[in-house]
Amino acid sequence: MLQDRYRPNFHFTPQQQWMNDPNGLVYFQGEYHLFYQYHPDGTTWGPMHWGHAISKDLVSWDHMPVALEPDEHGYIFSGSAVVDWEDTSGFFGGGAGLVAIFTHHDNAGENGSVRERQSLAYSSDSGRTWTKYSGNPVLADTRFPDFRDPKVFWHTKSKRWIMILASGQTVSIYHSPNLKEWTFASQFGEGEGSHIGVWECPDLFELPVDGDPSHTKWVMLVSIGNAPEYPEGSRTQYFIGQFNGTEFKNDDAAESVRWLDGGRDNYAGVSWSDLPAEDGRRIYIGWLSNWKYAQVTPTEGWRSAMTLPRTLGLRSRANRILLVQRPVQELDQWKTDTMQWNDLLIEPGYNPLSGLALTSFMLEAEFELQTATEFGFKVRTSKEYETVVGYLAEAQELFVDRTQSGKTDFHTDFPGRHAVEAEAVDGRLVLRIWVDRCSVEVFAGEGEAVITDLLFPIDEQPGLAVYAKHGNVRLASLSISSIFV
Ligand code: FRU
Numbered sequence: 001m002l003q004d005r006y007r008p009n010f011h012f013t014p015q016q017q018w019m020n021d022p023n024g025l026v027y028f029q030g031e032y033h034l035f036y037q038y039h040p041d042g043t044t045w046g047p048m049h050w051g052h053a054i055s056k057d058l059v060s061w062d063h064m065p066v067a068l069e070p071d072e073h074g075y076i077f078s079g080s081a082v083v084d085w086e087d088t089s090g091f092f093g094g095g096a097g098l099v100a101i102f103t104h105h106d107n108a109g110e111n112g113s114v115r116e117r118q119s120l121a122y123s124s125d126s127g128r129t130w131t132k133y134s135g136n137p138v139l140a141d142t143r144f145p146d147f148r149d150p151k152v153f154w155h156t157k158s159k160r161w162i163m164i165l166a167s168g169q170t171v172s173i174y175h176s177p178n179l180k181e182w183t184f185a186s187q188f189g190e191g192e193g194s195h196i197g198v199w200e201c202p203d204l205f206e207l208p209v210d211g212d213p214s215h216t217k218w219v220m221l222v223s224i225g226n227a228p229e230y231p232e233g234s235r236t237q238y239f240i241g242q243f244n245g246t247e248f249k250n251d252d253a254a255e256s257v258r259w260l261d262g263g264r265d266n267y268a269g270v271s272w273s274d275l276p277a278e279d280g281r282r283i284y285i286g287w288l289s290n291w292k293y294a295q296v297t298p299t300e301g302w303r304s305a306m307t308l309p310r311t312l313g314l315r316s317r318a319n320r321i322l323l324v325q326r327p328v329q330e331l332d333q334w335k336t337d338t339m340q341w342n343d344l345l346i347e348p349g350y351n352p353l354s355g356l357a358l359t360s361f362m363l364e365a366e367f368e369l370q371t372a373t374e375f376g377f378k379v380r381t382s383k384e385y386e387t388v389v390g391y392l393a394e395a396q397e398l399f400v401d402r403t404q405s406g407k408t409d410f411h412t413d414f415p416g417r418h419a420v421e422a423e424a425v426d427g428r429l430v431l432r433i434w435v436d437r438c439s440v441e442v443f444a445g446e447g448e449a450v451i452t453d454l455l456f457p458i459d460e461q462p463g464l465a466v467y468a469k470h471g472n473v474r475l476a477s478l479s480i481s482s483i484f485v
Contacts (some may be wrong), residue, residue: 004454006299006438010334010485011288012306014051015063018043019304021149021201021268022285023050024067024081024100026127027275032058032336033127034285034306035067035100037078043303044295048075050102054127057330058283058309060485065150067100067130073137074166076105077116078149078201082179083274088161089179091122098123100130101163103148104137110189116147117138118165120179127418139182144168149201149334151270152179155373158245164220166199169223173204173248183354186247188220193250194257197227201268204243205282209314209321217251217314218243219323221260223268226291231413233292234267236260241313249484251321260323262420263400263451264290265439266307282312283328286403287469288454293411298456299438305371307452308434308441315446317423327434335362344475346468347373356480357462362434362482369393369427371471372410379435380405380455381463389433389442391422398422398431398444398451406457414454424451427474436483 007013017040024035030052038051050068053061068076079102087094100121109115117137122131141147156173163174163182170189175181189199203221220239238258241250254259260266269286286307289297297303301322310325344352359380367375376390388401399419402408408415422429422444432443442451466475 008166008305008436008438009070010059010331010483011436011439012061013304014038014302017041018045018301019051019287020045021078022270022306023078023102025085025270025272025285026081027272028083028098029126031056031126032060032272033098035081035270036306038066040066042200043299043301048077050076050100052127057333058328059330059334064128067127068102068132069376071132073119074108074115075104077103077105078268079103079118079153080270080273082152082161083178085308086178087119089122092124096191098127101150101152101179103150105148109142109145114145116145118163124162133180135180138180139163139174141167141172143444146198151203152215153205153273155171155245160245162204162245164202164204166202166323169195169199170425171199171202171220173246175245188248188250189222192254193222193239193303194224196230197225197234199223200225201270202470203270204248205295206243207282207312207314209312210316217241217321218248219312221269221316231416231420233264233290233413234430235264236267236269236286238323240323258323261450261452262398263418263453264292264416266452269289269307271312281328283309284312284325284476285309286452288452292413296410297454298407298410300433301367305439312448313447315448317330317448325450326443326447327432327441331362331483334483336484338479338481340477341478346372346466346473346475348468348470351465351467353464353466356464358435358464358480358482359462360436360484361480361482362432363478365431365466365478366476367391367429367431368474368476369424369429370473372468372473374469375438375467375469375473377429377433378463378465378467379433379440380457380461381465382459382461385458385461386465387440389431389440391431395426396421396423396440398449400442400451400453402455405455406434406461418451418453420449420451
């Protein structure tokens with residue numbers, strides 16, 4: 001169907017209408033729940049509901065009925081969900097159940113201004129139906145008109161619930177014994193990191209460094225809303241530091257900024273709660289769009305996808321610790337028609353992939369740098385169009401150039417080139433590139449450099465090329481797989 005030419009094959013999209021942030025990510029009884037900001041009556045943002053989908057493998061999703069609808073306290077903005085294993089809330093008669101913690105947004109503040117307060121809903125039937133708590137809202141603070149997007153987790157050491165939420169251009173941290181009564185613990189962010197827009201959708205979790213459970217750090221994700229004067233639009237920063245159950249301390253100098261993604265289309269991402277301890281992963285998903293142009297992208301009947309679900313980790317490099325991201329291994333089972341090459345010498349003008357036609361695929365390449373100053377791939381190409389995924393050897397820079405990627409004229413800030421530093425270790429560079437019907441996601445090395453970008457190829461643009469400029473590069477290995485879910 002022409003109207004579905006951009007409908008991804010292996011990324012989550014709503015069946016119809018508008019979607020933004022992922023919400024309420026929780027794993028329970030063998031099921032991954034994905035809720036999301038949803039407007040059931042239009043393909044642009046509107047009165048927010050929580051849409052819902054369930055998956056057993058994070059890749060193939062069943063669409064569920066809308067979980068939460070606006071009520072007398074307002075729209076249902078972003079938030080999280082947890083398993084209340086010990087029934088601390090008293091909602092479950094002593095058993096375990098799901099509790100969603102979200103923001104109620106209305107205009108009932110002073111003189112009709114925005115008011116944002118935190119509320120609860122619970123489910124005793126594995127997320128199929130939800131009851132709003134009669135004591136809503138459970139947390140308000142009139143000092144902040146922007147006071148939203150609660151992310152809650154159980155903090156084992158202090159044996160209490162922690163909530164982190166966005167408050168203006170800071171985050172506030174609260175604790176609770178029962179999810180209903182919240183006590184202020186601390187505020188973080190004054191003078192720290194980037195302040196080019198309102199802070200949104202924070203997350204906070206502990207990760208081992210280089211997989212060593214005795215050496216851990218806490219990671220804080222903070223999305224930053226669209227500031228019209230910046231072409232980057234909305235994007236996500238992260239901090240690495242310590243959290244003692246009350247306060248978060250940033251390991252970096254206050255003014256330094258770390259971005260989660262070098263591309264434009266990874267926003268409002270957060271991680272799944274309650275993965276079994278034996279799984280051990282921290283899995284993240286983001287909204288594959290940007291507030292800059294999210295409401296005018298050229299899809300019909302539905303709007304927005306999620307990024308691929310990604311496993312997060314921390315790796316030490318020289319004297320720095322970096323957050324790394326890799327698409328979840330569950331995706332591998334959906335690969336088909338894998339082709340493999342070894343030891344190809346790529347010279348300017350030589351494209352061994354010229355006969356291929358692929359629109360939903362992943363490729364994994366290991367390059368050995370030689371004399372080429374620039375090399376990489378061109379994906380979704382035709383005579384006129386291409387998206388370049390390239391590497392500049394001297395600058396050690398990975399980039400995606402979507403200037404000629406297809407339909408780009410729906411917003412002046414959409415076409416462009418997005419770059420990020422990526423180190424070639426011992427003269428070798430590994431690239432993993434995932435291309436779907438309206439996106440490209442590039443992971444360099446172990447996932448320390450990532451670019452996530454939307455694309456809207458015009459007609460049939462299924463071509464693929466590997467290229468080198470001003471010299472040669474050795475392609476030590478290349479595999480390409482189609483992906484159909
Ligand atoms: C982020 C955000 C959140 C808010 C939601 C409203 O994209 O602005 O801060 O809860 O979207 O839909």
